[in-house]
Amino acid sequence: MLGQGRMAVAGIAGESAHVAGRAASPPANAATYTPAAGIAIDPHSGGGVTTRREKFLPVTRAALLKRLSAPANWPAGEAAHVLRFMRYLDFWRRHDYTARLLDLEQAYDAFAPDSDLKVTRTYTPAEREILKKRVVGQMAQLLEQGNFTRVDPKDVHLILTEDSHYGLDLQVDLDAFEEALIYFRGATTITERRRDIKRAYMGWKEVQVPVFQRLFLLFKLKPFDERVKEVALKHGLTIRQAEKAVRRARALLPKTVTSDHIYMKLFKNIPRSDVEMIFPNTRVRFRRWDKIRFGVSAGGGVGIGIFGTATKIAVMSNPVTLLTAIGALGGVVLRQVTNFFAQRNRYMVVMAQNLYFHSMADNRGVITLLGSRAAEEDIKEEILLYAALAQGRMRASDIGEIDAKIERWLKETFAIDVDFDVSDALGRLKAEGIVRETDDGWLETLPPEAAARHIDMLWDRALDDLSDTINDEGTETAPQESEPAAL
Structure with a gap:
């Protein structure tokens, strides 16, 4: 277990160690909560993220319960009490997160884009701002309790790349968002099979693809008028010109996507070079090779067509010959335009499918889903420390x-190298009264x-300790005359 034979960690003695970690308990007022600092390394780098130890524990709760409560590691008759306590603690922690989710879901009601419930409450701009925060x-x-790592959207160079795993050139306007949260968990590599160019695409080869096992995005668009003013100021445009530019930029979005809503997405196994793909306003651009190919084929085809048409016009003997020449030139131009749009549509299909x-x-x-994952990470940390x-x-x-001893045990038992968040787990066990620190x-x-x-x-x-104070922003709309005032 966490030592030789029984988890003999009671006799540990040594120098004091400084342990950094999250706050033991979440702030009372989430509206003033400041997300953890974004990563200072490039998440697209295969080495930088892979060698960086994460706090995420990639083992199941059941696997830990089985091993930590094994009878061989406890005095006679004690293992049953250990298992009972750990299961009690599991249920208690999930109750804690259920209470948090109730408050979060109520706040999110003001911004939910796909609610199927009747809207009976209105909010002032000030109340919406409080709820948004x-x-x-x-x-x-x-996300941070679930051991996700934040990527700061301000670090544009960490997000936007030229190379794409799927062969797409993607462009994102991050200034269009009023709020944006990006978190990842599980920076690793997966193996994929691809056609081998060395075998004339007749054979296959295995390649290692750096991915984020989980990638989260929260975004809220800026109000239209606010974005128009920003674009006008940034690019020196008139308001009318800026309005056209913003409408053109948002033309890719469904009409139901507005600045009134907060959108959240969770993805799996996203290639690190394609983080741009998860944004709603992503534009697919032609790659340099496509531009060269289209330029050569279009220029050559149209050039030859023009030359042939000009030659026929020069020796024109009848109107039929002239019309045939012009029709042939139009066909060449139409074919090049069709190829252009067909290639763009293929790119859009690739992005949509993936x-x-x-x-x-x-x-x-x-x-x-994230509430469940955060509770699971907490309970795994707590039972390990206990x-x-x-x-x-x-x-x-x-x-x-x-x-350090817990980290070594995890590495020896499950072959995982993690940065165990001991201070966070200790803070929660203290808060629950399971662990007490004496004055000495x-x-x-x-x-x-x-x-x-x-x-x-x-x-x-x-239930006895349940607070009578609840967050109650907004005003219920007055019932219609046809509706009963009370049951």
């Missing part, structure tokens, strides 16, 4: 060594049976 802040909390198979969830579905601390009293100054710096952990009873007590008090 709450949604963005709480989503950032969920997004379809990479998409996992949208909007409210993303909230539910298994190490429950062996006896130890000093808080030794927590860094416990962190010792960490005291409840034994498994007592810890299970403690969680049972928390469950008994859950």
Whole structure:
């Protein structure tokens, strides 16, 4: 387990270690929550992200429960209490996240683009601003508790690339968004089979493709008038010209996509070189090779057509010959134009197909899925730390060594190299009363049976401790005369 034989970590002694991590508990006011700093390395770099250890624990909760509660690692009769406590803690943590999601979903009602519920509440601009900040802040909390890593949209060079895994040249206008959150988890590589150019495309070869196993995007468009003013100021245009430019830029979006809504998307196995593909306003541009190919073929075809037409006109003997020559030239031009649009449509189909198979969830579905994943990450961290601390009293100054010991155990047991978030897990166990730090710096952990009873007590008090204060922005619309005022 987390040591030789039984998890003998109680005897750890050593130098104090500084442990960095997230806040032990989320801020009380999510509207003032500041997302973690974005990564300072290029996520498109195959080496930079792969060698960077993530906090994400890529093992199942069941796998950890099975190993951490194995009878061989605990005194006789203790393993059953360990398993019971860990399961109690699992349910308790999920209850905690359910309460958070209720508040988040209520705030999101003001921005949900695909709700099938009757709208009965109106919001002032100030209330919408409060709710927007709450949604963005709480989503950032969920993602960071789920051990996602943030990419700062301001670092445009980290997002926009010239090379595309799918052979597309993509362009995104990030200034069009009022809010944008980008997070990834699981930067790794997958193996794909491709036609081998060395075998004249008759054979196959395996290639390693750097991907993000999970990629999250939240965005809200800027209001039309605000965006028009920005474009006019930035490019020195008149308001009328700026309006045309903004309308043209948003022409790719469905008419239902407006600045009134907040959109969320979760993708899987997105190639790191194609992050641009997930944005709604992505434009597909022709690659340099396509431009050269179209230029040569179109220029040559049209040039020959013009030369032939001019020659026939010069020796024109009757009108039929003239019409035939002009028709032939028109056919050449039409063919080149058709080829141009056909190639562009092929690119759009490639992008749409790949997004379809990479998409996992949208909007409210993303909230539910991420809430579950965040709860799972928390419980995995907590039971790992509890298994190490429950062996006896130890000093808080030794927590860094416990962190390293847990990381070694994960590497030896599951062959995974992670950055275990010990301070976050310790903060939650303290908050729940499972672990207590004494005045002289010792960490005291409840034994498994007592810890299970403690969680049972928390469950008994859950409804009694439920706050009567709820977030209540907005005003319910007055009922129509035909509607009953009360049941």
